Amino acid sequence: xxxxxxxxxxxxxxxxxxxxxxxxxxxxxxxxxxxxxxxxxxxxxxxxxxxxxxxxxxxxxxxxxxxxxxxxxxxxxxxxxxxxxxxxxxxxxxxxxxxxxxxxxxxxxxxxxxxxxxxxxxxxxxxxxxxxxxxxxxxxxxxxxxxxxxxxxxxxxxxxxxxxxxxxxxxxxxxxxxxxxxxxxxxxxxxxxxxxxxxxxxxxxxxxxxxxxxxxxxxxxxxxxxxxxxxxxxxxxxxxxxxxxxxxxxxxxx
Amino acid sequence: xxxxxxxxxxxxxxxxxxxxxxxxxxxxxxxxxxxxxxxxxxxxxxxxxxxxxxxxxxxxxxxxxxxxxxxxxxxxxxxxxxxxxxxxxxxxxxxxxxxxxxxxxxxxxxxxxxxxxxxxxxxxxxxxxxxxxxxxxxxxxxxxxxxxxxxxxxxxxxxxxxxxxxxxxxxxxxxxxxxxxxxxxxxxxxxxxxxxxxxxxxxxxxxxxxxxxxxxxxxxxxxxxxxxxxxxxxxxxxxxxxxxxxxxxxxxxxxxxxxxxxxxxxxxxxxxxxxxxxxxxxxxxxxxxxxxxxxxx
Numbered sequence: 001x002x003x004x005x006x007x008x009x010x011x012x013x014x015x016x017x018x019x020x021x022x023x024x025x026x027x028x029x030x031x032x033x034x035x036x037x038x039x040x041x042x043x044x045x046x047x048x049x050x051x052x053x054x055x056x057x058x059x060x061x062x063x064x065x066x067x068x069x070x071x072x073x074x075x076x077x078x079x080x081x082x083x084x085x086x087x088x089x090x091x092x093x094x095x096x097x098x099x100x101x102x103x104x105x106x107x108x109x110x111x112x113x114x115x116x117x118x119x120x121x122x123x124x125x126x127x128x129x130x131x132x133x134x135x136x137x138x139x140x141x142x143x144x145x146x147x148x149x150x151x152x153x154x155x156x157x158x159x160x161x162x163x164x165x166x167x168x169x170x171x172x173x174x175x176x177x178x179x180x181x182x183x184x185x186x187x188x189x190x191x192x193x194x195x196x197x198x199x200x201x202x203x204x205x206x207x208x209x210x211x212x213x214x215x216x217x218x219x220x221x222x223x224x225x226x227x228x229x230x231x232x233x234x235x236x237x238x239x240x241x242x243x244x245x246x247x248x249x250x251x252x253x254x
Numbered sequence: 255x256x257x258x259x260x261x262x263x264x265x266x267x268x269x270x271x272x273x274x275x276x277x278x279x280x281x282x283x284x285x286x287x288x289x290x291x292x293x294x295x296x297x298x299x300x301x302x303x304x305x306x307x308x309x310x311x312x313x314x315x316x317x318x319x320x321x322x323x324x325x326x327x328x329x330x331x332x333x334x335x336x337x338x339x340x341x342x343x344x345x346x347x348x349x350x351x352x353x354x355x356x357x358x359x360x361x362x363x364x365x366x367x368x369x370x371x372x373x374x375x376x377x378x379x380x381x382x383x384x385x386x387x388x389x390x391x392x393x394x395x396x397x398x399x400x401x402x403x404x405x406x407x408x409x410x411x412x413x414x415x416x417x418x419x420x421x422x423x424x425x426x427x428x429x430x431x432x433x434x435x436x437x438x439x440x441x442x443x444x445x446x447x448x449x450x451x452x453x454x455x456x457x458x459x460x461x462x463x464x465x466x467x468x469x470x471x472x473x474x475x476x477x478x479x480x481x482x483x484x485x486x487x488x489x490x491x492x493x494x495x496x497x498x499x500x501x502x503x504x505x506x507x508x509x510x511x512x513x514x515x516x517x518x519x520x521x522x523x524x525x526x527x528x529x530x531x532x533x534x535x536x537x538x539x540x541x542x543x544x545x546x547x548x549x550x551x
Binding site: 015018025027032039064065069071075124202203210217232 | 295298299301302303304305306307308312316319320323324356359360362363366367402403404406407410411412414415416417419420421422424490491493494497498501504507508511512514519523526527530531
């Protein structure tokens with residue numbers, strides 16, 4: 001059945017040797033580990049009890065800005081992805097070369113991490129949430145366009161053919177024959193990406209792209225560990241609330 | 255529901271008129287709901303724009319700046335001197351390749367250590383096999399905390415505790431991986447057949463032996479497959495760990511961006527993209543061989 005070039009035990013042994021080499025290369029000496037763990041324990045002690053440092057209104061505002069960044073980035077990506085996805089779907093766009101080009105472009109956009117995009121956009125348009133919105137939107141255009149076009153290709157073609165048979169134009173066939181079929185699927189995917197983007201947005205501030213991450217990296221720099229713990233808990237609470245709400249909406253869509 | 259059945263005789267009459275009206279009303283209500291949703295979305299977009307300080311002016315001002323920035327990162331490549339131009343573009347290739355190898359190594363160590371810890375904890379976390387429900391609950395909360403905190407936050411804290419370098423990066427990946435894979439592995443174990451477990455128990459095997467010889471052989475293909483998938487994700491994550499001083503190629507990228515070494519930015523970003531794509535491809539093939547024809551993705 002399956003061709004085995006390397007026997008599993010040899011593969012395991014190779015993997016283990018690579019792990020040891022990696023640990024050596026990463027300088028994971030036992031003494032360093034023990035010292036670090038001791039320091040880590042001390043940090044955890046300093047984190048208790050978490051404290052807002054009297055800046056709760058400011059932190060809540062940063063949290064809202066984070067949500068706004070994620071929301072705008074997701075909406076922008078979805079709005080741009082929709083027409084692109086139709087151009088990249090085999091059952092809509094007959095030109096193979098254009099489809100191929102679009103798909104490689106999407107691969108490139110989503111192959112680069114949000115944080116790298118944030119770094120580049122902060123450098124291009126300056127510090128602040130605007131760079132964050134762009135950093136969320138750009139890789140998501142790659143990811144959402146790909147998912148959208150796959151959903152469009154999976155749509156039942158008979159409805160589009162019916163519109164054509166009734167005398168509709170190609171555009172009308174897409175609008176009334178395909179879009180109604182795929183809309184719920186696409187909406188579900190957008191919501192899912194919004195959830196994930198809320199997580200990403202919460203750390204974008206570390207490279208200067210605004211939101212709660214900025215407050216977090218400030219507190220880290222000042223070694224205010226009780227406030228660090230407080231902000232991390234705030235982020236976790238926000239992510240939890242958004243996940244629950246989004247999951248409820250997605251269940252209603254399905 | 256109040257809908258009349260299709261078999262009912264449909265001659266035009268008071269009934270049909272009523273249906274017609276109800277249809278019309280439903281259509282109108284649907285349209286009004288659509289308008290409401292669009293207005294709500296629009297209001298949310300405006301509010302978000304206000305909160306994140308994004309407006310039309312900024313967008314119009316920003317787009318040409320981005321285009322200009324991207325244009326500057328493109329290297330001068332002429333057909334006559336292509337070799338020399340490429341050489342100049344990737345002038346630091348040797349050092350960059352070492353950093354990329356480091357990045358992949360960080361991802362590998364983080365994935366293997368994290369997956370190992372996840373596997374150890376997953377038996378106690380699965381409700382079907384855990385020795386006690388209280389233990390399962392506790393382990394599941396630990397895993398949840400480990401995967402909810404972003405990798406970069408762990409990395410920032412670990413850099414402070416362990417010092418700069420790739421070690422805190424790999425540890426941050428390991429903790430996050432433990433949380434993410436631990437949950438998946440527990441779910442995989444729950445799908446295992448109980449027959450082999452009962453057989454080991456009947457032969458006098460301890461709980462650990464039941465897990466090792468009854469459950470693990472059944473779960474192993476999925477465990478490895480999910481581990482490979484996580485490795486692909488971790489390579490991406492590892493490429494940005496350097497932004498907070500946790501090693502790998504990200505550190506070089508951060509330096510280059512801050513110094514506005516435009517051409518180096520495109521060189522590095524393309525190198526990262528190539529590495530990620532290559533490792534995705536290799537892992538994808540491996541996964542397909544492990545899971546066979548079951549999951550084509």
